Amino acid sequence: MNRLKISKKRGYLIAVSAFCLLDVTAAHAGSTYVNSKMNADDWGKIYLSTTNPNTIPLPAQAEGLQFGTSLGWGSTHVNTLFLPQNPSTGRNFHDYWINIWVQDIGGGGPDLLGQFTLTGAPGNGSPIIGAVNGCRFDNGTVTMLTNTTQWSVTKPQPQSISSLPNPAGYPVWTSNYLPPFVAPSQIPFSLGANGVSPWGLRSGINAAAKWITTASPYVSYTEAWFSTHIRCP
Structure with a gap:
């Protein structure tokens, strides 16, 4: 199965990334940020x-x-x-969800590896040990790795748009396409920890993070949504 993924995906090692224009250097009282590091196989939002x-x-x-x-x-x-704040209170919302869409292009299924961290300065409510402004992931800490415990995933979904690369380069809609949202409700399947074949060790992500996929793995040329939760006071 791994040989299949290598042979079909070796042409997709070139990476394209787009970012929102965010003022992350400005000092906000009680501000909370979520920093993400992720590898999506193959296309992720x-x-x-x-x-x-x-x-x-x-x-x-x-x-x-x-x-x-x-x-x-x-x-x-x-x-x-x-993290956007509730305009009626000027404080964080009580709940946030990180939702990640992944589409498989080269065969093998939609797979995700990631590390997500909350950062910021205390000030939005009483500081809580192991939290940022009282905010934490469902594992009780400020860092969440991809795993099969605090994440959920959808069933494999049919490709909502063809994603084969243009011979002249990757198409513009890799940044502006809005995939249809489907609520994740299943426990993801682990393909192994960061470093497992065929991907090898992905830099910048904790070695304990798991490559996760749909509960029924290796469903080629499909897409899926993954989700995890942040709780604030």
Whole structure:
């Protein structure tokens, strides 16, 4: 199975990354940021939302604000986003969800590896040990690695758009395409820790992070949504 992934995906090591224009250097009282490092096999988009993905019916744009996109798993893509605050309170919302869309291009299934960290200065409520402004992931810390415990995933979805690269280069819509959101509800399957074949060790990501995929793995030429949760006071 790994040989299949290597032979079909070796042409997709070139990586493309786009970033939101964010003022991450400005000092905000009680500001909280989420920093992401991820490798998506093959095409990935990362979003931050205040909408519970289990909401029925889901509102429009439930996936949230996109703050990064990548094409190619050969490089680790780094993004940073300021957690938006509730305008009625001037404080963080109680809940945020990181939603990541991954589409398989070269065969083998949509796979994800990542490390996500909360940073910021205390000030938004009482500081909590092991939290940033009281915010933490569901593992009780300020760092979340991809795993099969605190993440959920959708079933393999049919490709919502053809993603074969243009011979003249990668197409513009790798940055502006908006994939349809599907709420993740299943436990992901682990393909092994960072360093496993065929990807090898991906720099900048903790070696304990797992490559995760859909509960039914190795479903080629499909896409999936992955989700994890941040809780604030």
